[in-house]
Amino acid sequence: MGHHSCCNQQKVKRGLWSPEEDEKLIRYITTHGYGCWSEVPEKAGLQRCGKSCRLRWINYLRPDIRRGRFTAEEEKLIISLHAIVGNRWAHIASHLPGRTDNEIKNYWNSWIKKKIRKPAMSTTSSSVTTASPPCSTVASDAALVGHLQTPFSAAAEHQLDAFLSQSLALPPPKMQVGSGGGQESPPAAPLPPHCPFFMFDTSVSVSPPSSLTSPAAATHQLPHHPFLTFTAAAMDDSPISYHLPPLVDSMGMAMAAMDCGGLGEESRGHYREAAGNNNGQAAAGMANGGGGCCYGQIKEQEPPALGQDQWDDESAQHLLMWDDDDQELTPSNLEAMESTAHSLLFMGPNDHA
DNA sequence: AAGACAGACAACCGCGACCGG
């Protein structure tokens, strides 16, 4: 155990922060910035370790912190992103302007506690996917894997497998136990069982998924099996849009937004505002309001706010929407697709469970 | 009114990654 190295040198205060301490920290950081956190407490006159100061600032004192309950849109976004990236709270938080990873983590955990306390209220099969965190149930993932594997090569299959097991982190096992039919839905409206919504980039080769988050990944070339770079998003009837997380952004992919309903102006404004922050791309993607889940509609709605420099006609021609409500994804389909200029495949909504 | 309980939130801890010497 033992404290962090920065906390060993002096007697540091622990526990809740007093208003006086907050004031000292705010005053110091607003005038000097924080540069090196280990130096902050001493210079600010605080009996705290630098780590504690950093945490306090990031999670509570930062001026751009947004407090209060999560909106329905935020809740859905959290759920969707969690289905994609798992417990990478900082990653999720980067898509929620003003929210901290700690806040999101606490929110998620408290929701899980709820689920645990009310296990298996019902065993109806139809409730399986709605009771669990949407898009992340074993059933839906398994179905998805089963569906996707067939047409692809072994290499691609391996990529998808690894991707799903590593990046599409399932919720804690307890969730699965409790979700055997629990009727309680996620905080916001649950996503439908057909939520998996995958996009494959057939133009960008990637290294094994373990390095997905590394920008260097994009430089690895896997001959002829460019494949899975991302991602699952969710869709339902609600007015919310989804976008690619940074781990995809970092791979140099064209930014894409999948709007599944039409975001209200208010929300759009909110996300546009966020574009000025640390995640302009994502925020821009979210700001892109509009209609259905296909590029064409996005394009028609309004000038694409999502990375306009990235989302132009040229990149558009590399997109292929695949809504297999009507058509199965088969080897021949895939082959045909690969032979064209299309480089992105959106897939969904599927309901093969 | 008081105790039990649960939820929300704040903070700590340990670990891994990164970076500079």
Added chain:
DNA sequence: ACCGGTCGCGGTTGTCTGTCT
């Protein structure tokens, strides 16, 4: 290449507060 310092992240625990009995 190695090592120590620092930072960031995720997991966990502690505390406060509101609600229920």
